[in-house]
Amino acid sequence: MKYTQADFKSDQEVKWCPGCGDHFILNAVQRAMPDVAEIAGRKRSEFVVVSGIGCSSRFPYYMKTYGFHSIHGRANAIATGLKVANPGVSVFVGTGDGDSLAIGGNHFIHAIRRNIDLNVVLFNNEIYGLTKGQYSPTSKLGKITKTSPYVTIEKPFNPGELIIGAKGTFFARSIDVEVDVTRQCLVRAAQHDGFSITEVLQNCVIFNDGAHAVFAKDKASRAAHTILLKDGEKMLFGANKEKGLVLDGFRLKVVTVGEDGYTIDDVLTHDSHEKDTYIHNALAAMKYPEFPVALGVIRDVEDKTYNDEVCRQVEEVKATSKIKCMDDLLNSGETWTIE
């Protein structure tokens, strides 16, 4: 019997601020889980949600699965150990821009490098919410916050570029209010065997309201300033899908189909499975206002996973070694007898 959304809701009261984008993300995850479980043939008890610290990291309490709310920045490290030790479970990580890109940045990039099979949901609100409004590693340059009263002087990370630059095997992006896009991305992410990151551009109504509003505030803005990438489909966007992305020399370029000599044939077709990172990186890097912000599954390529390789090595060595138990080991090698 297929699970329903309700099967994944815990009995805990959800304590995020009213209007917070996190509510949309929780909704999307709980809606994705029945499909995820069905496709993978998994029971609810085979899912674990791990988090660090921050608003986003309250996530495990609201999921009726196994859960571990850990310490700041360490969710990816804890999830790594969990997956290696117990490879049979499906592990999700709920984390934020502060948790994974600042204090936990090291674990984040190494989890990407190892390609361990975890599914990260990266809540990106470009601010520290739980500590009440300090700039984060994704806050826009020049932003005034409590710790940057004279504006920030640090350039932000674009998570997509960071991930693809580190040869990440899966990167998707959504916007909190686009619940179904998020849900679809998460289902794909869960199917991806390897480290997946789904970045959700999330609105913090209290400390960074409207951070993504220029392209995300309503349907018209999203149609005009975002592009939903789908495999095998032309990269078109706009109210009437009149605009497209083409390659102009080494750069992407926005064109209007039928103008300046550009036809539909010139418009790029999306292929998330292309191993080369070049176009994926360019898509992830697109910024308002010059470009539409890319949504959907941008990159999804196969590679060996760390957890599988650990298990493979263990099995290979087990199969050939003469040592089968501790007594064998204790008596192996150089020993001598005293009569």
Next chain:
Amino acid sequence: MNVKELKDVVIRFSGDSGDGMQLTGTLFSDTAALFGNGISTFPDYPAEIRAPQGTVAGVSGFQVHFGSSRMLTPGDYCDVLIAMNPAALKANVMWLKKDATIILDGDSLDEKSIARAGFKTNDPLEELGIKEYNILTPDITSMTKEVLKDSGLDNKAIVKCKNMFALGICLFLYDKPLDHATAYIRTKFGKKNPAVAEANVAVLNAGWNYAHNTHSFANTYTVQPAELEKGCYRSISGNVATAWGFMAASEKSGRPLFCGSYPITPATVILEELAKHKELGVKTVQAEDEIAGICTSIGAAFGGAFAVTTTSGPGLSLKSEAMGLAVIAELPLVVVDVQRGGPSTGLPTKTEQSDLMQALWGRNGECPMVVLAASSPSDCFDFAFTAGKIAMEHMTPVVLLTDGFIANGSQPWKIPSMSDYPTINPPIITELPEDEPVYMPYKRDEKLARRWALPGTEGLEHRIGGLEKDALKGSVSHDPKNHQLMVHTRAAKVAKVVDYIPEQKVMGPEEGELLVVGWGGTKGHLQATVEKMQAEGKSVALCHFNYINPLPKGVEKIFARYKKIVVCELNEGQFANYLRMNFQQFHYEQYNKCQGLPFTTVELEAKFNELLEK
């Protein structure tokens, strides 16, 4: 030539850190062990992999103490010093016995080498005031070159073989066969480079023949085999024993072993050793940093593994926050701290016991953990096993303290049988009990341990974390009384471990003048000193601790039976202060040392005699 019989001998092999002194010393001590001698070894190497050649900073040493009885220490001072250059001589002159024999490579007595070692004159022997010692200066380098002139090896490769010449001399001098060293060399290098293997064997034989033919040595010596307990033995170092003890605990608990760790001197060998043993299902993750080392292990513990992480002092500092998470999440975990000289980077390759307070208290909040300390290379096996047993059965993180001295040192070990070790029974729960409508992750057993519900188990889905837990449901609770209850419960759980560990023992007279108190890796030196003084009829006993938190039962009764108590430790008095906190009624004398070196029995004996006479 005379053959003299000796009870025990201390040899120190010393040279540049590239001279292969660790291998030379190991081959000698293994040969002695195979012959049946008691042995104890002490590698003493610099922090730099290759410090500038010929300088005192780059001197690497390996001390072997072998004898016709069980050797408790690697020996304070040496009978024989092998010095491959003047710097090695200079670095070790303080460790010579008065009548010591020095074998110095005569070829190294050139102006350049003497200057590099920092001598002011061209006569290092005069400058060091050791002219009256028995000094031999065979031209080891040039004889090695002569032996290998037709070997086809280049000069660099030839000179690298000179340590085998020194080993050959030593094996002759102590009437030992060449078989073990020869077989080892052929196995180690034979496959990759047979020419190098044969060159080393040739030089080894040349060293032996040189010593035999030249009659440079007035005597050779024999050391009878030790009267050790009958059985099968192997040589083991503390770090390897620690790794194997964890593997044994894994086997006895049925929980697969996981080690997340980051390389750090002097603990790295534990990770290296565990990484070898995939045949027994061991999984290791070389993490990106110390924090990830412990955090991957905490994740693995949540996932159902017997999880350990290995480190040394600076790494323990980095792991502090995560150790607190393991305490509040009440997951089984063993953190090994192979202590070294601190603070900060301190003395990475030198031993110390100065992390005790950090292990006990170095975390935010009321954060009790079980703390154990191993006391010899081989008992690292037993305490690693015990640490695992306590962690899993009591659902608590445990700190296991060892130190650079016992971690790198090795000794013969009577091979145990796994049937002699108890089964470990972690409180794993596999289905929802009938009396629980929903799973209560913080419900406890008689040990106050909560149950271990492994992800994947149906019906036991639950959430844990670093926020204060409701005492039963495990959900987040900010209730003041609940917090108080949880603080008390976590402390009581650790305190309750006392019911499951042996009572404190004392070695020596039941009562008397002086009680020597120590903990951890100083046991060999303390025991050797106390036993010697007891044999002289002095009223001295040793009370040595392996269980630090909780302290075993029976301590107060023991302490009350002696007129004086002296707490000896390689720090400035951390255990003494801990005892003052726990047992305020006693007066504690202290003997402390922070030189990055083990105690010497000479200094301990002097201190104890002074206390007896006072």
